[in-house]
Amino acid sequence: MQRRCDRNRKRSKRRGIYCPRHGCYLDSTSQKYPIYADRAEQLQERGLARKYALLAVATHTSVTLSGEWLEAFWCNECQATEWYHVRRLEGSRYDVSLAPVELWQQAIGVVHPTGNPSVGEFTRKSSRRTSYQGVKDFNCIY
Numbered sequence: 001m002q003r004r005c006d007r008n009r010k011r012s013k014r015r016g017i018y019c020p021r022h023g024c025y026l027d028s029t030s031q032k033y034p035i036y037a038d039r040a041e042q043l044q045e046r047g048l049a050r051k052y053a054l055l056a057v058a059t060h061t062s063v064t065l066s067g068e069w070l071e072a073f074w075c076n077e078c079q080a081t082e083w084y085h086v087r088r089l090e091g092s093r094y095d096v097s098l099a100p101v102e103l104w105q106q107a108i109g110v111v112h113p114t115g116n117p118s119v120g121e122f123t124r125k126s127s128r129r130t131s132y133q134g135v136k137d138f139n140c141i142y
Helices: 040-045 050-059 101-106 121-128
Strands: 026-028 033-037 063-075 080-088 094-098
Touching (some): 040 050
Antiparallel strands (some): 026 063
């Protein structure tokens, strides 16, 4: 039998997303980045019939996959932040796996974890430099 305080609780519960390696609770460190499909094969992999997958891709350039997204989580056991591919199953259950490289091209608005590949190494290093490591702006030079 449920306790009375559990029955009357109106606040939402924490999402039950657990580390696939350790089984501990994962804390979110980013927003959800939805995933889209731009090929019929991607929709067929998720259970859509070939005819409907071809029709969806032909009428829309890309189709947002409902119940799937990329999100960064902090694992207390690993002491690290990792990007995961999250799939919502029935009810409040989730399937969590490390995000493969192919999904980064399918995600909407996400920044690649290694940084923008078109940015040079000098620019990347100088953007991370702080005031105690050296001059960041040229305003300080007299």
